[in-house]
Amino acid sequence: MPCDPKLLQKLQSARELPTLPAVLIPLLRHLERPLESQDVHQIVDLIAKDESLAARCLQIANSPLFGTSREVESIQSAVVVMGLERIHQIAVSCSFLKLLPSLKDVSPSVFWAHSLGCALVAREFAGKIGFPDPGKAYAAGLLHDVGIIALLSAAPEQFATALRLARSEHMPLHEAERRELGLTHEEAGKIIAGIWHPPPEIADVIAHHHTPDRAAENHALVSVVGFSDLLCRLNGIGYGYSETRQTNFAEDPAFIGLAAQFAKFQPFDLARFTFETEGTLEEVRTVVTQVYGGVQ
Numbered sequence: 048m049p050c051d052p053k054l055l056q057k058l059q060s061a062r063e064l065p066t067l068p069a070v071l072i073p074l075l076r077h078l079e080r081p082l083e084s085q086d087v088h089q090i091v092d093l094i095a096k097d098e099s100l101a102a103r104c105l106q107i108a109n110s111p112l113f114g115t116s117r118e119v120e121s122i123q124s125a126v127v128v129m130g131l132e133r134i135h136q137i138a139v140s141c142s143f144l145k146l147l148p149s150l151k152d153v154s155p156s157v158f159w160a161h162s163l164g165c166a167l168v169a170r171e172f173a174g175k176i177g178f179p180d181p182g183k184a185y186a187a188g189l190l191h192d193v194g195i196i197a198l199l200s201a202a203p204e205q206f207a208t209a210l211r212l213a214r215s216e217h218m219p220l221h222e223a224e225r226r227e228l229g230l231t232h233e234e235a236g237k238i239i240a241g242i243w244h245p246p247p248e249i250a251d252v253i254a255h256h257h258t259p260d261r262a263a264e265n266h267a268l269v270s271v272v273g274f275s276d277l278l279c280r281l282n283g284i285g286y287g288y289s290e291t292r293q294t295n296f297a298e299d300p301a302f303i304g305l306a307a308q309f310a311k312f313q314p315f316d317l318a319r320f321t322f323e324t325e326g327t328l329e330e331v332r333t334v335v336t337q338v339y340g341g342v343q
């Protein structure tokens with residue numbers, strides 16, 4: 048189906064898009080500097096200024112997922128105990144969470160669990176294969192599907208039809224979107240990335256995580272997230288339904304691209320990593336249950 052020009056217009060004019068949480072882009076901008084030159088006070092202030100954000104950050108900081116050896120009661124003490132990088136990741140996740148209550152048809156907790164799961168798997172996977180910036184992989188994994196938020200906001204009924212098709216056929220969501228809307232959440236994401244201006248490499252992930260071979264730049268990051276997204280979906284942290292597909296990882300474009308770029312990828316034990324991933328995703332479900340009251 049060709050894309051409805053009215054839908055394109057709505058996306059391009061940003062009409063009906065949810066308001067971006069004020070701290071999200073400033074927090075992401077900090078990723079553009081090396082960790083050693085980050086301004087700790089600036090980041091702590093950014094988080095502490097928003098009381099509900101700070102409270103959620105502490106809830107997650109004290110959860111099994113980011114488990115600390117001792118209870119942290121303030122953002123400052125969390126930085127001391129856990130380090131700035133971890134607190135930054137938690138804050139990005141919690142501010143992203145604020146975008147979600149407006150979702151219809153996709154449960155916000157399901158969407159957040161998928162995004163958080165993808166972020167954690169991408170960070171872990173990046174570290175294992177020697178990708179130089181696992182923190183960036185985390186943020187990109189968290190935000191990779193913002194195009195879904197755009198489609199849900201701009202065309203809720205058409206998106207619901209695509210989701211029903213995906214559910215009934217157990218097919219990848221982006222394929223169902225292509226059929227029902229003539230446009231995928233990658234393409235919608237590319238449009239809103241042009242409006243929200245996340246860091247450019249995150250914009251590339253938003254636009255190409257299902258088609259990493261089409262990314263002109265940041266191919267490694269796009270592939271790391273694309274592959275992590277696939278692992279999450281195949282491990283039951285997808286969009287609230289199961290996909291039945293025969294996956295030959297060796298033929299996946301993200302897999303092929305990474306194998307060519309990272310020497311550590313060749314002896315990489317995928318079966319073992321998938322097994323370890325299951326534990327991480329179980330923890331994601333626990334945290335989302337604590338924070339959101341359950342993955343429905």
Ligand SMILES: [Fe+2]
Nearest residue numbers: 191192232256
């Ligand atoms: Fe996606």
Ligand SMILES: [Fe+2]
Nearest residue numbers: 161191192276
């Ligand atoms: Fe995804």
